[in-house]
Amino acid sequence: MLIASLLPLLERYSLGFDLVAGPDETVxxxxxxxxxxxxxxSLETGETRPISLTATASEIDDELARGAGGALGQLITTRKTLADQIxxxxxxxxAARAASAEAAxxxxxxxxxKQPSPATPAPNALPAEATSDEPASLW
Structure with missing residues (x-):
């Protein structure tokens, strides 16, 4: 049941498992x-977030037996959908970057x-009749 439930994730990822026994026969x-x-x-941060289930062994088995309709199956489907959207x-x-670069x-x-024409003076140039030792006149 476990492997069949995780097949959608195995299409996209390599999976690691960790099993820890807890108090009151929980796992x-x-x-x-x-x-x-x-x-x-490269994987996004949300894609690599571990999925944890804590319950009794029989509850985990029951949840995994539900397959795609169970909580784990729905979570896997949601993650796969989000990963596909990403x-x-x-x-x-x-594609937009490439199109923008081509357009530019x-x-x-x-x-x-655009070459400045010789008849047009530079924007901050002194008038032709001004000399360097006298200030330019506004009139």
Whole structure:
């Protein structure tokens, strides 16, 4: 039951497990998602957050037996959906960056270079009749 319940996570991640016996015959099962071998994308913080279940062994078995309809199955489905959304958002962002870079490259190539004309004086230049030893007149 455990492995069948975790198959959706195994498609995307490598998983680590931790089992700890607690008081009153409780058990804590912790599933730790890791980057799968051969996967090139880096995982988001939310994707690598461990999933912990604390209950009696029979309660955990019952919850895992529910499969996709149980709490663990729903959590796995939600995480998978969110991970897919993150991947789609990354792809869209990269596509937008590439399109923006291409547009900027095309715009700079198409724009004529603006050379100041010799008849137009520089914005802060002195009038032609002013000499360097006398202040420029406003009239």
């Amino acid at each position: 804590t099962l912790t599933v730790i998602p890791r980057n799968a071998e051969g996967k090139t994308h 991947a789609q958002q990354r792809e869209a962002t990269e 490259k095309a715009k700079s190539a198409a724009a004529p270079s």
